[in-house]
Amino acid sequence: MGVKKRLLPGIPLIESPLFDAEVAQAELTTDEHEIAVALNRNGYAVIDFPDTELDARITRIRERLTAQFVETGLSSDGVVYGVGRIQDAWIKDPDVKAIATNRQILDLLERLYGRAAFPFQTLNFRVGTQQPLHTDAVHFSSIPHRFMCGVWVALEDISPESGPLQLVPGSHNWPMVDNATAGRRGFGVSSESAQLPYQEIWDAMVAAKGASIKTFEARKGQALIWCANLLHGGSPQIDPGMSRWSQVTHYFFDDCVYYTPAFSDEYLGRLQLRNLVNIVDGMPKPNSYLGEAVTQSPARAPRKSPTLMGRLRRWMQG
Template sequence: MHLAMIQSNFPWVESPFSSEIIKTKNLSEEQKKLATDYNRDGYVVLSDFLPIDLIDRVRKDAEEIGFNKDFPIKTYRDEQRIQDFWKASAASKELASYQPLLDLLSMLYGRESFPFQTLNFCVGSQQRAHSDTIHFSSLPAKFMCGVWVALEDVTEENGPLFYYPGSQRLPEYNFSQIKEGAKSTSYEDYKDYEDFMAEIVKVNGLEKKVFHAKKGDALIWSSNILHGGSPVLKEGSSRWSQVTHYFFKDCYYYTPMLSNMVTDELNLRNNLVNIATGEKVSPSYNGERLSYLKTNKTQYIFNNPGNRMQGSFSLLLRNLFRKNR
């Protein structure tokens, strides 16, 4: 089989041909094991990989700045989490941009990785099982992953992460498989998604694993692996952590939750910033810039650059249909 066909349009580590592709890679035995485990399970754990002094600085900033109500935060903050704390904390940015981690992710996915969002938690999230692909997706698909870092030891009492090994091989579920209608969805529909995924876990007999992390441990997970947060059993216990979400170069990036996956109207993430460099990300499809048309305030539809008149005519008909409904 021709190598280009084997590589297809997947991250090589997520490819159905990964066992063949890995033979063409110049990897160490340790890298081969990481890639093989990641392909099989949808996650890997890194211990003794991150500098402990950096871990301590991130937690210190989170305690003294992030969750200090007297310190102004321009991004989203509630009692559990802060989004994009990297904008206020040099340590948080340094952790998200840790070069050996970026290099490892780039090795696994075969493209340059870049961090685009951080979430910092002071307690367990207690989230139900979900896949990141409902929030973050890409074209080509699956060029996204998350890295969760423990800023303290995690036990059964303070709400450890859980995940379902191998669940990354399930379809990337979104509301086109859940809702009967074709209207766009929002975060108000999220409970329907969570209920659906709970049934997916049951019908597939997926085995749950719980991550009792040690301070400094990092868990890399595939965009489509099902994961969540266990209940907090000890009232008042903390669970300091940072999650960083990563995309990879030469993709278009979008939010399925806020897209209409029936009509292919996508909520494109056109203003992503590479946290490591501070530069705005220039999206493309494998290096090719595509044109797209705005269909409403938040959604776009791709317009084939070789047939723009047809795309414009389709958009006109779509809008006329909407007005006449």
């Protein structure tokens, strides 16, 4: 007997209001079912990263990237260097790419969300971010909503003094904050931060709900899957000399429109669409909706930051 067709295919399985009935119909192992329940209830799940070569990869990543954290800006190879973080190191580091494209993770995400997943961005950190609580949904979102997630991997044992991750369990179920709810326009508006305009709102929601904040002191090799709207951040780095090596990969799912809500006015038809590359094969990943291609709006506002496709193109052209 085949799996019953989902009534709400435009909502990820793990976020469905029909979760209990749908997960019972899904072909999940016992472990996968536990992960699905954790994501549905809490907005995140902890797993051991499924890679027998992970220790060796971690050693090589740390050896190769250590000296590069002193750089800042966009390099000729398409990698973006910042203070304490490197974006899209997968372009030139095979181990970063291997973690991002791990087949078991991709298969797991497909079963949890009901659509095929693809990685589109990596971030490597040497130290804790100390970021305020925020959701990824203002940076990158999808239509249908919530078809995005992050997978964070600890590349060393994380000490309480190093600034471990902070999470707000259950916050993925809170309303998604966007420009419409915040009463602001975003399309074509420059901002020093995509998330700064919403910070006061998130902080107020946490306070109003009396929400608990959980600190994740991961051990090396543990991974955390989090939902698109989960509030998370970095706790204070008590010991400034301590590292917190980690890698996060962000994933979208097939047949969606991919865009940046912080710089969009959805209800005016003005979307800051993303021009993505599937890290698995290095090919462009087009925006689509129910199988129909979605092209860039003629009213698209220019953005100063180059797209990943543009960075790759310049790199290949020398």
